[in-house]
Amino acid sequence: MKRSHFIRGSLKRFRLIILVLFSLISSIKGFGQNLPLPNNPDSLLQVANDLAFNEKTEEARVICNQILVSYPEYHDAAILMGRTYAWESRFDEARKYILPVLDQDPMHKEAIYAMIDVSMWSGSFEEAIKYIDLALLQTPASVPLLIRKAQALIGLGKEDQAALILNQVLDIDPSNKEAIELLNSLNINKLKNRLTLGYHGDYFEDGSPWHLGYLEYARRTKAVGTLIGRVNYARKFDRDGVQFEVDAYPIITSGTYLYLNAGYSPDDLFPTTRFGFEVFQSLPLSFEVSAGFRMLNYVHNDLMVLTGSVSKYYKKYYFSFRPYFTFASTGGDSQAYYLTARRYFTSTDHHLTLIIGTGFSADDGPLMQGDRYNIERNKAMLYYQQKLSPRFLIRAGMGYQQYSDGIWGDKVSAEIAISYLF
Numbered sequence: 001m002k003r004s005h006f007i008r009g010s011l012k013r014f015r016l017i018i019l020v021l022f023s024l025i026s027s028i029k030g031f032g033q034n035l036p037l038p039n040n041p042d043s044l045l046q047v048a049n050d051l052a053f054n055e056k057t058e059e060a061r062v063i064c065n066q067i068l069v070s071y072p073e074y075h076d077a078a079i080l081m082g083r084t085y086a087w088e089s090r091f092d093e094a095r096k097y098i099l100p101v102l103d104q105d106p107m108h109k110e111a112i113y114a115m116i117d118v119s120m121w122s123g124s125f126e127e128a129i130k131y132i133d134l135a136l137l138q139t140p141a142s143v144p145l146l147i148r149k150a151q152a153l154i155g156l157g158k159e160d161q162a163a164l165i166l167n168q169v170l171d172i173d174p175s176n177k178e179a180i181e182l183l184n185s186l187n188i189n190k191l192k193n194r195l196t197l198g199y200h201g202d203y204f205e206d207g208s209p210w211h212l213g214y215l216e217y218a219r220r221t222k223a224v225g226t227l228i229g230r231v232n233y234a235r236k237f238d239r240d241g242v243q244f245e246v247d248a249y250p251i252i253t254s255g256t257y258l259y260l261n262a263g264y265s266p267d268d269l270f271p272t273t274r275f276g277f278e279v280f281q282s283l284p285l286s287f288e289v290s291a292g293f294r295m296l297n298y299v300h301n302d303l304m305v306l307t308g309s310v311s312k313y314y315k316k317y318y319f320s321f322r323p324y325f326t327f328a329s330t331g332g333d334s335q336a337y338y339l340t341a342r343r344y345f346t347s348t349d350h351h352l353t354l355i356i357g358t359g360f361s362a363d364d365g366p367l368m369q370g371d372r373y374n375i376e377r378n379k380a381m382l383y384y385q386q387k388l389s390p391r392f393l394i395r396a397g398m399g400y401q402q403y404s405d406g407i408w409g410d411k412v413s414a415e416i417a418i419s420y421l422f
Contacts, residue, residue, distance in 0.1 A: 041077070044063055045074075045076055047063060048067075049080065052080060057087065064077040064078070075101045075108060076110070079098055079101060081097045082094040083114055085097070086114070086117060086121060095115075095118060098115055099115070102115065107134070107138070112135050116128055116148060120148065120152065125152040125155040129153070132148055132149045132152065139316065140316055140345065140346070140350075141318060143173055143176060146168055146169045146172075146348070147166075147169060147182070154182070161390065162186065163183060167183070167191065167192075167421070168347065174226060174251060174257045175225075175251040175252070175253070175280075177254050180222075183220065191422065194217070194219075194419050194421050194422075195215075196218070197417065197418055198213070198395075198416065199211070199212070199213050199214075199415065200214075200413065201414050203414070208238075209236075210234070210235070212232060212233070212234050213233045213234075214230055215230070216229070216231075217229050224248045226248070227246070227247070227249075228245075228248070229245070230244070231244055232245065232270070234267075234270065236269065240269075241267030241269030242267060243269075244265070245261065245262070247261050255281060256279070257280050258280070259278040261275065261276030261277075268298070271362075272297050272298065272299060273295075274295065274297065275294070276292065276293070276295075277292050278292025279292060285312075288310075288311040288312075289311070290308050292306075293305060293306050293307065294362075294363045300330065301328055302330075303326055303329075304328075305324055305325070305363050307325070307363070308322065317341065317342065317343055318340070318341070318344070318351075319342075320339070322337075322340070324336040324337075324361035336357060336358065336359030336361040336364065338357035338364070339355070340353060347387070351385055352383070352384050353385070354380070354382050355379070355382075356380045357378070358379070377402060377403045378402045379401045380401075381413065383395060383415070384397070390421075391421045392418065395415075395419075396415065396417075397413075397414070397415040398415075
């Protein structure tokens with residue numbers, strides 16, 4: 001067994017030596033003619049990769065150069081050549097090989113990422129941001145890219161802008177320790193706070209409209225992650241009601257965090273008390289799953305809602321599926337299923353979101369009461385969000401809901417909210 005391993009290892013080393021010698025000989029100045037390369041240069045590039053990552057950069061560059069002599073458009077060889085120079089802090093030589101690739105293909109992903117590394121390692125942070133922004137055009141919700149942009153902004157002394165980017169990261173992944181540590185290292189209290197004023201209205205074919213206004217204060221903390229306090233004010237059936245809520249997103253470990261909710265209302269337009277618990281777990285390939293429950297205690301009915309989600313980030317898109325299963329102390333049970341699709345534009349704060357669903361959940365209808373939790377309906381909502389300035393964010397939405405039993409007729413919903421970061 002040991003003898004066979006030795007023989008195979010010796011043959012592998014022999015093949016590698018032959019390839020390196022072949023490349024060295026064929027690149028010598030004055031050599032009569034270039035020896036033929038394989039029809040597919042991928043195998044030779046793999047040898048160059050192995051050499052480069054084993055710190056044999058000179059040998060790797062010889063092979064890359066020979067590939068480029070016969071295949072000038074073979075961009076992977078040029079990028080590897082540039083990276084080997086960057087590893088040795090020879091940044092101008094690195095740019096010499098990588099930039100021509102981008103001249104031919106401005107959106108070449110590997111070349112863009114290589115230039116991000118070259119720019120960051122050389123301290124050229126303005127240049128780094130230029131290429132990071134190019135990469136973000138392809139994947140606006142990429143957490144690693146957003147963190148690198150924040151690092152570049154910190155390098156330029158633009159801590160306020162870096163804090164905004166890091167807050168975007170934590171909106172995507174509240175458990176991201178690197179973003180938390182960077183945000184805490186800035187030693188500034190500003191831009192960890194968000195104040196939101198919002199309105200939601202339901203307008204029925206038959207019956208008077210329902211109105212909900214809310215004021216929300218959110219702060220990122222070390223102890224419990226993001227902490228949110230909210231006051232809801234409702235008016236329907238010519239009656240008023242108020243509700244007080246607290247949300248928290250404590251971090252368990254990297255990739256794992258919780259959603260916690262508690263609420264109280266002295267008015268029967270809302271549940272007297274409500275509690276929520278959900279655990280979120282990041283998975284490979286930009287997936288996230290969650291599972292949890294909500295408890296809503298009304299004057300005449302108590303509801304237990306089981307829920308969960310499966311979510312996926314893909315390039316400029318985010319998709320999520322969430323079911324609700326409601327069990328009541330009085331009356332029958334109900335279920336609902338919602339699908340969310342989001343398209344990001346220039347940043348994670350700039351997006352268009354479509355929510356479609358069937359069935360009804362009391363947790364999704366803040367103005368519903370305990371005796372209206374199991375109404376059959378179909379729902380579609382469209383939201384648009386964009387920053388008005390680095391500190392102001394606006395969100396607006398419109399939707400339509402179709403009720404099968406015709407209690408109020410179908411309804412149109414409208415929503416608008418404005419947030420201030422400080």
